[in-house]
Amino acid sequence: MYELRHLATLAAVADEGSFGRAASRLGYTQSSVSQQIAVLEKIAGGALFDRPGGPRPVRITPLGAVVLQHGRDLLRRADEMREGIERFRAGDSRIDIGTFQTVSNTLLPRVIGELRNAHPGCDIRLFEEETDDPDLSGLDLMFFDARTGHDGLKLLDDPYFLVARPGDFEPGPVPLTKLDGLPLVAHPPVCHQVVIEDFLRARDIRPQFVFRTEGNEALLAMVRAGLGEALMPRLAVLRHDESLALHELAPGLPSREIFLLWQAGRTHSPLAAHAIELARKAAADLS
Incomplete structure (x- = not known):
């Protein structure tokens, strides 16, 4: 089975026109490049390059062009996934927060402001509702003013x-x-x-x-x-x-008790974890 590194090697050979130059670009030996191309040719069932020999550049075959086209697409998507994971770890992801009137006017602006400063690329969605029955479906976090059976953190007493x-x-x-x-x-x-x-x-x-x-x-x-x-x-x-x-x-x-709730067993994103810590600090300051 081919690996992404095999496709990256195919693209390098096609770009450079030479197994040797592709090896230098990738930091491989020329024999390693030849072995990786051989793996792809075995999977594809035919030659991916015409090798005229001597100083003349290798040329992609029609079969090689098909593999290269899809290979570049897979490499691009892998890069996008890697970048997305890095942005997620850095906090540049989406967070959905449920809130209610009092928190929206006091605690939440500070939390949102500091989240935006720390993670300019984050996507914050807020949903305000006055309810007796907190519905956390579709939410990462929810501010609520009563004890419930949900997992969460008590932020403060509100006399x-x-x-x-x-x-x-x-x-x-x-x-x-x-x-x-x-x-x-x-x-x-x-x-x-x-x-x-x-x-x-x-x-x-x-x-x-x-x-x-x-x-x-x-x-x-x-x-x-x-x-x-x-x-x-x-x-x-x-x-x-x-x-x-x-x-x-x-x-x-x-006193009214203010809680920050989340779904039981939910793994927090880095952005949600940061929001929890900011809410804890903002509540401590208000207390």
Whole structure:
């Protein structure tokens, strides 16, 4: 059976017109070149070169031209595969990441920026979804805000605050009982919002939910407008301004846990492994 080195030798002889010059180009002995061409001729079932002898160059035969054409194609594809493997090892591959609103606005920009700086040729695809049931099919990594049965890494705890207008409450922690009957704007009852509402209900604390939306900025805008207060995790209010006041609660609400998930048994690409490390560092800085 022929090998790629046999095809490379065939191409060198065709280019140089001489077994000797092909040997010098490839770093082989002339007898080694002759042996490799003999292997190809045996496989092809005929002569690949006419050998006039003396100083005159060898010439490719019609059969040799067919083998050479396909041989060059195989060599090109082998080079492309080798280059692709090298780019993959260097991190210049594709990564698909699932995310959700809060992470998209805080952790993820830093991770993406540093990935792009380190691997300019990488292909990053992001998919944002607010869901109770993480679907990792087709994804390399997924940020999620609850414990699941998936493999992954806990990045940080994200504590909750009462978001209000300045002056609505005295400075300092607000007793949890103050939430009973309080008008609140809130996220829809999915993901960790369900945990928060169950926690309050178990203590017979029943706020009045006057507006629900997935958008963090919309919730903050409604607090500023005086429609109601909000219970929001820290990452969602990192960039709040002086038009809002943040209060701790006493006792505190259960913190939201932020995880980075991946499929069980999945071998990470170098790019995904780097993304995991960057997410770990970004989360540690935020913590």
